Amino acid sequence: MSDKPVTTKAESATAKAQLPQLTLARNPGMELDMDWVMRAQANTSAIERRAATLPGRRSVKKAFQAAWLCKAITLIDLTTLAGDDTEGRVRRLCAKARQPVRPDLLKALGMEGITTGAVCVYHDMVPTAVAALRGSNIPVAAVSTGFPAGLSPFHLRLAEIEESVKAGADEIDIVISRRHVLTGNWQALYDEMRAFRAACGPAHVKAILATGELGTLQNTARASLICMMAGADFIKTSTGKESVNATLPVSLVMIRAIRDYFEATGHRVGYKPAGGISKAKDALLYLALLKDELGPRWVQPDLFRFGASSLLGDIERQLEHHVSGAYSASYRHAIG
């Protein structure tokens, strides 16, 4: 696969005009409502019991699995966040985002033309990703604000966001200060998220909670609510660098916070589980959970993403298996 960007600027402008544009939901946020935050509970044993039932049941009927796996591809923020990232690696990742699976497999499934939801890189790699994705309508997401610890000076975290937006990032994944949660300084968390939201300007903003470092599910519920009140367009579990990353119990808590926020404000906030999701069957579990708890509207790239570096490889292997087996009819009708 070529490392080179595939179109010139002029060609890409024409191509972009012809492709449907992904319209991302925007969350205007609201004043900090401390009463609501303090009311937010997470009954750990009930959450864990509910999460434990999920792997035991078949999440998606076998006949529709290939379609859902293709759907999952369109929901991946295809990620490389490694200290040894190079421009060549990022260009290869972008080529994979454009053509995520062998074309003959997609043809057999009636799924030609699908791409990943976005590409996610470090700030330094934004210009390379922007150039490599020109003309594709695949957004570039940048992890900014001193990812993954988020402990660089505050003004530098804001400046990093602004630089990433200037370099062409469509989406910014910020990391919150875990210490604000661990010390119960909810006002500081709200103010920080507000400032990050403002620095993002026109870019979409995802708030990474690093839930593996927040201590309790109750803290996760409260931090989720506060980030949404402060204007986060998405809430995201993890950087992928914590010792515990996305889990089903944490997902239940965050998804239910999203539901509460929607019921109270009418604003839809997206959800991004990230870190350690590398198996196709796990992706199907997350989609089943999302559909059960929030309904099919959320199973779209403007409201759901997987943050994942290796999930796509396993999905491709499973699709090969489906196409070589009995499931070779068109599945496009099976998903929204």
Ligand SMILES: O=C[C@H](O)COP(=O)(O)O
């Ligand atoms: O935000 C995305 C994560 O860093 C990806 O984590 P992963 O490499 O475990 O898939």
